[in-house]
Amino acid sequence: MRSLMKVLASVGVGLCLTSCAQVTKGLKAAKLGGAADDFVAASEKAQKCDKLGTPPAIAEEYALGSALAIRWVQQGGGLMLSGASEQQLNTYVNTVGRNLAMQSPRPTLRWTFGVLEDPRNFNAVSAPGGYVFVTRKLLQGVENEGQLAGVLAHEIAHIALKHALSQYATVKVSACKGAVVGDVVFGAIAERLLSASNSDGKLDLDADTGLMGKMADDTAEALSKGNSKDQELAADRLAVELMLSAGYDPDAYRQLIAKTAEGGGVFANHPKKEERVKQIADILNKLKDSGEAFVELSPGSLHNPALPASFSVVKATGVARDTK
Amino acid sequence: MTKRRMMGVLLLALGLPVTGAGAVQKDGKLYVKARNTRVLKSPLPTADVVAVLQPGQQVTWKGADPKNKQWHQVTEPGGKPGYVFQTNLSTKPPNMELVAKDGGTRAIDPAAFVSSGAAVKALSPGAEKYGNEKGGTSAQAVKQIKALEDLANKVTPEQIAEHVRQAGLFPVVAPNTTLGPQKVTTGKSSKSTKGTK
Numbered sequence: 001m002r003s004l005m006k007v008l009a010s011v012g013v014g015l016c017l018t019s020c021a022q023v024t025k026g027l028k029a030a031k032l033g034g035a036a037d038d039f040v041a042a043s044e045k046a047q048k049c050d051k052l053g054t055p056p057a058i059a060e061e062y063a064l065g066s067a068l069a070i071r072w073v074q075q076g077g078g079l080m081l082s083g084a085s086e087q088q089l090n091t092y093v094n095t096v097g098r099n100l101a102m103q104s105p106r107p108t109l110r111w112t113f114g115v116l117e118d119p120r121n122f123n124a125v126s127a128p129g130g131y132v133f134v135t136r137k138l139l140q141g142v143e144n145e146g147q148l149a150g151v152l153a154h155e156i157a158h159i160a161l162k163h164a165l166s167q168y169a170t171v172k173v174s175a176c177k178g179a180v181v182g183d184v185v186f187g188a189i190a191e192r193l194l195s196a197s198n199s200d201g202k203l204d205l206d207a208d209t210g211l212m213g214k215m216a217d218d219t220a221e222a223l224s225k226g227n228s229k230d231q232e233l234a235a236d237r238l239a240v241e242l243m244l245s246a247g248y249d250p251d252a253y254r255q256l257i258a259k260t261a262e263g264g265g266v267f268a269n270h271p272k273k274e275e276r277v278k279q280i281a282d283i284l285n286k287l288k289d290s291g292e293a294f295v296e297l298s299p300g301s302l303h304n305p306a307l308p309a310s311f312s313v314v315k316a317t318g319v320a321r322d323t324k
Numbered sequence: 325m326t327k328r329r330m331m332g333v334l335l336l337a338l339g340l341p342v343t344g345a346g347a348v349q350k351d352g353k354l355y356v357k358a359r360n361t362r363v364l365k366s367p368l369p370t371a372d373v374v375a376v377l378q379p380g381q382q383v384t385w386k387g388a389d390p391k392n393k394q395w396h397q398v399t400e401p402g403g404k405p406g407y408v409f410q411t412n413l414s415t416k417p418p419n420m421e422l423v424a425k426d427g428g429t430r431a432i433d434p435a436a437f438v439s440s441g442a443a444v445k446a447l448s449p450g451a452e453k454y455g456n457e458k459g460g461t462s463a464q465a466v467k468q469i470k471a472l473e474d475l476a477n478k479v480t481p482e483q484i485a486e487h488v489r490q491a492g493l494f495p496v497v498a499p500n501t502t503l504g505p506q507k508v509t510t511g512k513s514s515k516s517t518k519g520t521k
């Protein structure tokens with residue numbers, strides 16, 4: 001009977017993981033004993049899991065980002081790194097990417113840019129810690145450096161704005177609560193999650209590859225559902241800001257977006273074009289006159305450089321143009 | 325509508341910080357946002373270097389140069405006056421991250437941080453182990469990412485600055501932290517697909 005009550009308490013916690021603080025407080029005050037006490041204990045543990053929702057430290061970010069980068073490289077069919085010409089392409093992409101990243105809100109993060117072999121998907125992905133990957137297929141559709149810069153800047157923005165880390169925080173809290181219930185997450189992983197909930201909420205992923213695998217798998221699954229529209233719009237805004245900061249014409253990025261099929265490839269989770277227009281109009285209405293204040297960005301002297309010769313290596317199917 | 329005006333509208337429409345969230349007036353403080361930000365003796369990209377600043381350092385803003393508003397007169401933290409390119413500066417501080425030997429993060433001196441090379445970090449050791457143990461093509465992915473990181477680390481600020489010069493982009497990230505007269509680089513600028521606007 002007692003074990004049945006425990007099960008019921010666990011189920012109760014499972015059903016009431018996020019908003020039971022008041023219920024728990026009431027039950028505790030009532031001192032009902034038995035299953036109610038079990039429920040209170042489990043609920044208090046579950047509430048402690050919220051600590052895992054705080055932004056992770058940089059070491060944890062690098063560890064998660066590294067695990068996700070391995071996954072993205074696998075899914076993308078490996079990196080284009082064979083031979084001098086492919087290495088030269090990656091050097092070029094890193095030159096363009098690092099110039100933008102050094103002007104981003106996270107200039108001291110380690111930034112690595114790579115080209116995935118994937119010849120079928122027009123896509124770009126990023127991982128916390130500063131990993132940005134673009135597919136061969138995407139590069140085949142890029143017509144100038146401005147368009148490449150736009151894509152890289154959009155991914156830099158996701159990292160700078162910590163969008164994947166936000167999903168990771170949700171995954172951590174959920175896994176911890178699963179560990180409280182006991183039949184969703186168990187064993188050494190559950191112990192580490194519960195231990196973190198009793199301290200500062202940080203996880204040492206580097207110390208436990210099992211935990212790292214679980215967190216990377218769950219985060220990748222969450223990311224596969226896409227960022228929110230607000231996050232995509234925010235990434236677009238910062239991307240344009242980065243382009244302007246570096247001296248690129250953001251119109252190049254707009255052209256690339258325009259020629260991409262709506263809802264496909266890298267833009268699968270992006271807002272529809274009409275929504276972008278509405279956002280633009282809304283922001284326009286809120287603008288203020290600069291007056292005598294410092295102006296951070298201006299539209300003057302922008303460029304849209306041609307692609308270098310090293311880019312020709314992506315054109316096995318002859319789509320992208322090469323003018324430099 | 326002219327191209328330039330169209331760009332202005334685009335800028336405004338996107339809600340970019342044309343004024344900045346916290347507007348800074350003359351004698352107000354601005355943050356350096358880009359690596360190797362040069363303070364120059366005059367508002368020209370080839371002018372003598374007075375100081376090289378790093379992200380997070382603050383300057384006092386004295387106003388835009390009347391002849392070229394992309395250059396801004398500032399006083400650097402040491403008190404020397406000079407000019408900084410517009411997009412090197414921000415009203416908001418950048419995020420600064422450092423992994424200490426104990427795995428934690430701590431507040432840092434921006435200049436000391438960059439010169440220490442502490443920002444350089446390879447694929448995390450746990451992830452490398454995880455990838456090598458996972459099976460399938462993951463060990464190959466680990467190997468490739470490490471090779472890519474080696475390649476990326478060889479892209480120096482000098483290379484970036486040279487690319488920027490040739491492409492006609494803004495001179496935001498300086499090639500080095502050397503003070504005094506700049507080494508003048510000659511060579512053709514790359515051809516732009518659209519030209520300067």
